Amino acid sequence: EVQLVQSGAEVKKPGESLKISCKGSGYSFTSYWIGWVRQMPGKGLEWMGIIYPGDSDTRYSPSFQGQVTISADKSISTAYLQWSSLKASDTAMYYCARLIPLLYYYDPWGQGTLVTVSS
């Protein structure tokens, strides 16, 4: 079974750093792009960027370029999303998802990681 399992919920203070993870299993992790999607409370899905774990090629949405860093460690089939200095506005649910090549849809999705930033 193809599966993406994300790390658990986080509560952080403004200015702190954070790295959340997404571990793939049941498929060749290095052969598919992994995307990250933000969902702020009560809002829709926002695409943040994608990474190809095979060579760490990374693309960012202009809205998130410079705000977050996407990385991957192919040796442990894990992708990451990190912040160097969190803001209250980063409070959201974050999903990773596998990007299907050629047709460019996402399947499956991770269960989500809730990040809460509050003083």
Next chain:
Amino acid sequence: SYELTQPLSVSVALGQTARITCGGNNIGSKNVHWYQQKPGQAPVLVIYRDSNRPSGIPERFSGSNSGNTATLTISRAQAGDEADYYCQVWDSSTLFGGGTKLTVL
């Protein structure tokens, strides 16, 4: 930049047919994908490439795409179909529609 437009909400009577639209300039030339998101859950793919159902998705879910509108159709709507639905295309990057809340009355 390319934009996708969805109605904020759609209501359907139990057992009737719901249609959720996704508008975009010449969207018929693109592959459109649809996701269902129930409260507190991650999105789930329900239609890919306009009209294809992944395994495990009921035949009640269907899709079409032509001109400037793609449509997700849910036949014989059930209470369990209440959810937010998002369309998505690839236009050099991933684009999502704003989402539609489906209410089953």
